[in-house]
Amino acid sequence: MTAAKKAAPSAPRKSAAPKKVVASAKTSAPKSAAPAPPKKTPPGKKAAPAKKVLSPKKAPVAKHSPAPKKAAPAPKKAAPAKKATPAKKVPAAPRRPTVGPYAKEPKFLEEQRTLLLEERAIYKGQATDLRAEADSLALEREPGDVQFDEESGEGGTVTVDRERNLALSAQASAAVEEIDDALRKIERKTYGGCERCFQPIPKARLRALPFARLCVACKSGGLSRR
Numbered sequence: 001m002t003a004a005k006k007a008a009p010s011a012p013r014k015s016a017a018p019k020k021v022v023a024s025a026k027t028s029a030p031k032s033a034a035p036a037p038p039k040k041t042p043p044g045k046k047a048a049p050a051k052k053v054l055s056p057k058k059a060p061v062a063k064h065s066p067a068p069k070k071a072a073p074a075p076k077k078a079a080p081a082k083k084a085t086p087a088k089k090v091p092a093a094p095r096r097p098t099v100g101p102y103a104k105e106p107k108f109l110e111e112q113r114t115l116l117l118e119e120r121a122i123y124k125g126q127a128t129d130l131r132a133e134a135d136s137l138a139l140e141r142e143p144g145d146v147q148f149d150e151e152s153g154e155g156g157t158v159t160v161d162r163e164r165n166l167a168l169s170a171q172a173s174a175a176v177e178e179i180d181d182a183l184r185k186i187e188r189k190t191y192g193g194c195e196r197c198f199q200p201i202p203k204a205r206l207r208a209l210p211f212a213r214l215c216v217a218c219k220s221g222g223l224s225r226r
Contacts, residue, residue: 101200103189108203113186115210120179127172134165175211182211194218 102108137158185191192201194215201215212219 096198097193098190100185100190100192102192102203109186109189109191112191112206112210113183115207116179116182116186119210120176120183123172123175123179127169127176130165130169130172134162134169137162137165178211178213181213 140158182191192206193199194201195213196218197215199215201212205212205216
């Protein structure tokens with residue numbers, strides 16, 4: 001039996017086909033190393049926080065920066081312009097007329113001329129007489145002759161009378177000058193107009209005072225003599 005087994009030719013063995021090695025994605029990728037377990041710190045000490053290491057790009061570079069400039073003050077707001085108040089209209093001054101209000105009344109002007117000449121003669125005589133009387137009083141008493149009794153008073157009445165006569169003589173002379181001015185107005189045909197408001201002076205006032213220069217309204221509102 002053993003010889004028969006030995007004599008039987010052994011069947012030829014099939015050559016084993018080479019096994020294809022398929023590299024899978026799991027087997028081909030190298031296994032990454034497992035992270036090391038964190039070290040345990042002893043219970044008595046706290047783990048110091050890990051310091052952040054700045055990369056060279058992010059690391060701030062110390063530079064000597066110039067001092068910050070002070071901000072310029074904001075410009076002040078201009079105050080709103082006030083509205084100009086309208087100027088008050090001033091009434092224009094009345095113009096002096098070139099012709100008097102009674103220029104076309106020759107009869108009235110002739111009557112006034114006659115009155116003015118009469119008044120002039122009266123005032124002229126008063127001025128002359130009063131002046132002569134004052135001069136005569138000055139000659140009667142010498143400068144050093146002064147009485148100091150109770151009746152005459154200090155200096156007597158002669159000096160007082162003389163000063164009064166001189167004042168009245170001056171007023172009469174001023175009236176003569178105003179009469180002469182009124183006569184000139186009659187010649188220029190400007191007689192009878194108020195010298196302040198240029199309105200006609202009423203005839204009644206001119207007959208009572210022929211050399212009047214102002215109307216009743218202007219005379220009562222001012223300090224003028226006439």
